[in-house]
Amino acid sequence: MIKRLGAGTLMFESRPRIAGYASVVGRKEAEGPLCELFDKIYFDSRGEDDTYEAAESRLQREAARIALEKSGLRAADMDCVFAGDLLNQCVGSTFGMMGFGVPYLGQYGACSTMAQNLLAGAVFVESGAARHALCVTSSHFCAAERQYRFPLEYGAVRTPTSQWTVTGAGSCVLSESGGDIGISAATVGRIVDLSVTDANNMGAAMAPAAADTIMRFLHDTGTSPRDYDRIFTGDLGMVGSELLYDLLEREGFADFRGRHDDCGLLIYNREEQDVHAGGSGCGCCASVLCTRILGDLARGALHNVLFIATGALLSTTTSGQGKSIPAVAHLLRLQSDHA
Amino acid sequence: MIKRLGAGTLMFESRPRIAGYASVVGRKEAEGPLCELFDKIYFDSRGEDDTYEAAESRLQREAARIALEKSGLRAADMDCVFAGDLLNQCVGSTFGMMGFGVPYLGQYGACSTMAQNLLAGAVFVESGAARHALCVTSSHFCAAERQYRFPLEYGAVRTPTSQWTVTGAGSCVLSESGGDIGISAATVGRIVDLSVTDANNMGAAMAPAAADTIMRFLHDTGTSPRDYDRIFTGDLGMVGSELLYDLLEREGFADFRGRHDDCGLLIYNREEQDVHAGGSGCGCCASVLCTRILGDLARGALHNVLFIATGALLSTTTSGQGKSIPAVAHLLRLQSDHA
Numbered sequence: 001m002i003k004r005l006g007a008g009t010l011m012f013e014s015r016p017r018i019a020g021y022a023s024v025v026g027r028k029e030a031e032g033p034l035c036e037l038f039d040k041i042y043f044d045s046r047g048e049d050d051t052y053e054a055a056e057s058r059l060q061r062e063a064a065r066i067a068l069e070k071s072g073l074r075a076a077d078m079d080c081v082f083a084g085d086l087l088n089q090c091v092g093s094t095f096g097m098m099g100f101g102v103p104y105l106g107q108y109g110a111c112s113t114m115a116q117n118l119l120a121g122a123v124f125v126e127s128g129a130a131r132h133a134l135c136v137t138s139s140h141f142c143a144a145e146r147q148y149r150f151p152l153e154y155g156a157v158r159t160p161t162s163q164w165t166v167t168g169a170g171s172c173v174l175s176e177s178g179g180d181i182g183i184s185a186a187t188v189g190r191i192v193d194l195s196v197t198d199a200n201n202m203g204a205a206m207a208p209a210a211a212d213t214i215m216r217f218l219h220d221t222g223t224s225p226r227d228y229d230r231i232f233t234g235d236l237g238m239v240g241s242e243l244l245y246d247l248l249e250r251e252g253f254a255d256f257r258g259r260h261d262d263c264g265l266l267i268y269n270r271e272e273q274d275v276h277a278g279g280s281g282c283g284c285c286a287s288v289l290c291t292r293i294l295g296d297l298a299r300g301a302l303h304n305v306l307f308i309a310t311g312a313l314l315s316t317t318t319s320g321q322g323k324s325i326p327a328v329a330h331l332l333r334l335q336s337d338h339a
Numbered sequence: 340m341i342k343r344l345g346a347g348t349l350m351f352e353s354r355p356r357i358a359g360y361a362s363v364v365g366r367k368e369a370e371g372p373l374c375e376l377f378d379k380i381y382f383d384s385r386g387e388d389d390t391y392e393a394a395e396s397r398l399q400r401e402a403a404r405i406a407l408e409k410s411g412l413r414a415a416d417m418d419c420v421f422a423g424d425l426l427n428q429c430v431g432s433t434f435g436m437m438g439f440g441v442p443y444l445g446q447y448g449a450c451s452t453m454a455q456n457l458l459a460g461a462v463f464v465e466s467g468a469a470r471h472a473l474c475v476t477s478s479h480f481c482a483a484e485r486q487y488r489f490p491l492e493y494g495a496v497r498t499p500t501s502q503w504t505v506t507g508a509g510s511c512v513l514s515e516s517g518g519d520i521g522i523s524a525a526t527v528g529r530i531v532d533l534s535v536t537d538a539n540n541m542g543a544a545m546a547p548a549a550a551d552t553i554m555r556f557l558h559d560t561g562t563s564p565r566d567y568d569r570i571f572t573g574d575l576g577m578v579g580s581e582l583l584y585d586l587l588e589r590e591g592f593a594d595f596r597g598r599h600d601d602c603g604l605l606i607y608n609r610e611e612q613d614v615h616a617g618g619s620g621c622g623c624c625a626s627v628l629c630t631r632i633l634g635d636l637a638r639g640a641l642h643n644v645l646f647i648a649t650g651a652l653l654s655t656t657t658s659g660q661g662k663s664i665p666a667v668a669h670l671l672r673l674q675s676d677h678a
Contacts, residue, residue, distance in 0.1 A: 107446065315427040
């Protein structure tokens with residue numbers, strides 16, 4: 001049984017294991033500081049595919065294939081796949097995953113999708129609903145720009161608060177056993193809306209959701225930031241991270257800033273790569289999770305971390321209609337056996 | 340613990356209960372044969388709202404509010420909400436559910452969403468991850484036409500195989516206890532693609548997915564269609580239902596046809612309402628489930644039914660790119676205590 005604590009925190013007794021993980025990215029990501037850690041790099045953003053959407057599906061397919069290979073399991077061993085992405089109707093995941101023939105549960109959490117997949121997957125594994133579950137998500141700069149903003153050919157100017165959608169996918173194999181890393185707890189996010197309407201400032205829209213989830217988790221578990229080796233957020237970028245510090249410091253969590261890293265600030269070299277406020281997209285925190293974070297946990301450099309992925313739940317329709325940008329953040333506690 | 344059978348069937352020992360349910364629809368649905376059963380009817384398809392998207396969110400909000408009321412529980416009692424819809428980035432659900440303040444897990448299964456929500460919710464309730472969970476989905480004819488086909492003002496001609504998107508929402512409160520109806524089993528669908536590319540013939544695209552899931556469930560449980568009082572599919576319509584009979588009869592399930600009803604054929608009077616092949620949309624099977632099906636189970640007219648919702652996992656982008664329409668179908672076995 002899964003134990004519930006307080007306002008939405010789940011404790012996993014058996015700690016569902018991350019038995020394999022992989023990340024596949026594009027050229028710009030490979031030019032960043034995590035270059036050496038990716039499992040596969042596509043230097044052409046469309047590769048062998050006709051469309052950017054098909055190229056995004058390929059990123060998912062390859063990340064899942066390599067994660068399975070590293071876990072020593074086959075697609076046929078998976079009881080369920082949890083997948084989602086930013087494209088309309090999550091077609092990156094549909095076309096990415098359909099070849100595997102695994103029972104499929106599509107998830108939509110925008111850029112929080114990787115955390116949502118792992119959270120739902122952990123519930124399925126802990127409850128016996130799945131022995132093994134595959135989690136995967138992706139984003140693609142060119143597909144996202146065309147869908148959310150402008151086709152690249154227009155050469156639109158970006159605002160300083162804008163973020164750069166990561167071309168990349170991350171995938172984890174969850175399992176009852178295997179590997180050195182387990183998911184020991186999770187907090188399901190609530191939709192938080194502080195009336196931010198600037199679609200070029202996602203960090204500001206998402207920071208309040210991250211603050212809400214982090215504070216609920218710390219309150220539910222009676223812990224404080226200093227109880228964790230490191231706390232990673234998904235893609236708040238420079239602007240959102242600063243806002244998160246403000247929100248948490250106001251509530252008395254002054255020790256948060258020193259323990260925090262944002263995946264949107266880890267994946268690129270902001271000084272040199274012209275990504276403005278940092279990286280974003282479902283593939284951003286998924287790629288950083290499946291390289292640096294899980295890598296550091298596996299080799300014992302980290303033992304006990306929090307991973308909070310945030311998502312902005314807007315569409316171009318609601319933005320065009322002048323609506324605000326509601327956001328959500330899901331949290332996972334990841335622990336290594338090296339502790 | 341949840342027991343797994345064969346290729347993706349889950350058995351719920353404690354039979355998570357449907358403690359409350361409600362359906363809210365538009366005028367056309369109210370003019371159909373289920374008129375007397377809906378909890379609330381909006382005779383103006385935009386009602387008090389500025390946009391069709393906001394009107395769709397209102398349908399969800401009202402369906403959830405009434406389902407909660409009927410269950411005797413409050414939003415604050417819910418540990419989790421599972422919601423999704425057909426609008427880009429599922430904004431009908433985001434804006435519909437954000438006011439409730441309940442931890443939120445967005446689902447994307449296109450028109451299979453209601454079954455997916457209940458399946459995931461049942462796993463959460465059975466495992467202890469949630470004591471109570473809210474499930475909700477919707478569709479809106481005007482919002483869907485503009486997004487998937489043409490703005491209504493164009494007056495586009497519809498093909499004979501096309502279906503009419505239901506303006507409606509359905510919501511269920513799942514709980515450890517309460518009510519006369521439980522979810523005793525479920526089968527997670529796989530993505531099935533038989534290369535149908537006609538976006539005006541969703542029934543044909545979805546029938547193979549329904550056949551795949553139904554056959555896996557019957558095989559896993561060692562049962563046959565005659566073991567169930569009634570078998571309901573989501574929105575295959577006239578064309579998809581006939582194709583489903585063909586597919587199942589070829590595999591030896593000749594007794595399926597006589598036990599089957601399709602929600603897309605139950606919600607409208609096809610002779611009089613000009614809906615061509617029948618109803619469709621997430622709100623179609625959700626509305627029929629939360630009126631006729633659960634109503635018949637509650638009053639003992641049915642005891643033991645299968646509910647299979649199908650979803651076509653396309654986007655206008657993939658259709659425009661000439662891609663096929665992959666589909667998925669999730670199955671639930673619903674049983675009443677009157678048996």
